[in-house]
Amino acid sequence: MSEEFSTQVSDRICKHMNDDHAEAVALYAKAYGDLKDATAATMLSIDAEGMNLQAQANGEEVPLRIKFDHTLKNAEDAHHTLIDMLKQVRK
Template identity: 60%
Template sequence: MSDNFSAEVSSRICQHMNEDHSSAVGIYVQAFGGLMEATSAKMLAIDSQGMDLMAQVSGEDVPVRINFDHELKDSEDAHQTLIAMVKQARVKSK
């Protein structure tokens, strides 16, 4: 994990995403993880290169690593990137 993504920063982002944006986390595993059959997902960790998620598929936990299209600079870059990814996934699904 880069210095910009300490365990505390990763934990804070994951907690926020899981509590306030769980549907977005599900969209990430479906659109970028290729698990269209996932019924739910949880963000486990985030770093400057990507995010680690756990998806539920047919009642089983499936780990998913999604790499970003660029190296994130800081938590604000993470915020903007995660928003852009949800928008991109929603456009693809139409």
Template identity: 65%
Template sequence: MSDSFTREISNRICSHMNEDHADAVLLYAQKFGSYSNSTAAKMLSIDAQGMNLTVEVSGESLPIRIEFDHTLKDAEDAHHTLIDMLKLARTQK
């Protein structure tokens, strides 16, 4: 984990996403993680290069890694990137 993404920052982002934006985490898994048939997802960690999730597919829990399109600078960059990814995912069919 880079200096800009301490365990505390990762935990804070993951907690927020899982508690307040579970639908977005699922959409990330479906659109960027190639698990269109997933029924639930949880963000486990985030770092400057990507995020680690678990997804539920047919009753099985699977780990996935979603890489970002750029190296994140800090938590604010993560915030904007996750929003941009959500907007993009919502436009994809």
């Protein structure tokens, strides 16, 4: 894991996303994880290449790895990328 995405940075981003943007995390699972039946999801970790989610669909827990379209530089890049991904889903 790169310096920019230490365990502490990943944990902070995941906590924020899960606590404040749970709907967005579920939308990532549906749109980018190709799990149309997802009813909820939890962001487990994030790194420069992608994010790991645990989604709930059809009464089952489904692990997902969603890769980003570029290698993230830092936490600020992650912030903007996650927002951009959400905007694409909501179009």
